[in-house]
Amino acid sequence: MTLPSLFDLTGKTALVTGSSRGIGRAIAVELARHGARVTVSSRKIDACHEVVAEIQAAGGTAIAIGANINDKAQLRALVDGTVATHGPVDILVCNAAVNPYYGPISGIADEGWDRIMNANVRSNLWLCQMVGPTMAARGDGSIIFLSSIAGLRGSAMIGAYGVSKAADMHLARNLALEWGKQGVRVNTIAPGLVKTDFAKALWDDPATLKNVLAASPLGRIGDPRDIAGAAVFLASKAGYFVTGETIVVDGGATIGGSL
Ligand SMILES: NC(=O)c1ccc[n+]([C@@H]2O[C@H](COP(=O)([O-])OP(=O)(O)OC[C@H]3O[C@@H](n4cnc5c(N)ncnc54)[C@H](OP(=O)(O)O)[C@@H]3O)[C@@H](O)[C@H]2O)c1
Secondary structure: OOOOOOEEEEEEOEOOOOOOOOOHHHHHHHHOOOEEEEOOOOOOOOOOOHEEEEEEEHEEEEOOOOOOOOHHHHHHHHHHHHHHHHHHOOOEEEEEOOOOOEOOOHHOOHHHHHHHHHHHHHHHHHHHHHHHHHHHOOOOOOOHHHHOOOHHOOOOHHHHHHHHHHHHHHHHHHHHHHHHHHHHHHHEEEEOOEEEEEHHHOOOOOOHHHHHHHHOOOOEEOOOOHHHHHHHHHOOOOOHHHHHHHEEOOOOOOHHOOO
């Protein structure tokens, strides 16, 4: 076959926030495996360098740039550093997020609400404002937000986080409309429970895990690599006609079936 694979990302530049571990790390590694030049980023630069070393050892191209998603100047430097080394960003994956509050949304303090909304929604908008216009001017680009099935369903425990993840879905729809005619696609991935540090409080609790597994058609929770395929799809020509969408990757957890 002489035609390149629909999933080929050769020559593309990808920036992935929160890619020192968990889902972001798996996405960065898989984007690089498919040919993209990747920027690995999180607050802890040493952990990012480890991911870069893994990618380089496998023959891929990657750099590490530290950035806190709550700091606009650091995000500006992250984008500028990526462009200076790899060239303009073709694939932006807004993956880093926080959930500092477990409890009823009716009881959340302003500080907790602001932390969740600023990290999970505002930082995504900032990055899009920095990268999207250049993508639009060049006539091509893929932006991916890591949302969650918590943005699709109500919750008495992680409701504020869920609001932020629902907001990401709607941010994607709005930006998909704004930039679609210029060839920029904006989508979200909504994972179910995945075995990472982020969700340890859930999968490490035997009662919660039992409930999750009972409601899971596949009978398991996710591995970070389970999520990365959807990102490669959305980043590549394979997903070229998909925009404003949310791809649920949850082992079937949200399909229902109470009887
Ligand atoms: N795990 C799940 O069950 C699950 C389910 C649905 C959706 N998600 C979503 O998937 C995404 C990734 O989650 P994960 O489970 O892979 O989390 P994780 O394993 O805890 O990794 C989080 C990543 O984000 C970075 N990070 C955290 N705060 C940051 C900040 N303020 N600025 C920059 N980077 C920051 C962390 O590195 P540093 O600490 O070095 O900054 C790390 O690289 C999130 O959007 C999450 O909401 C996860």
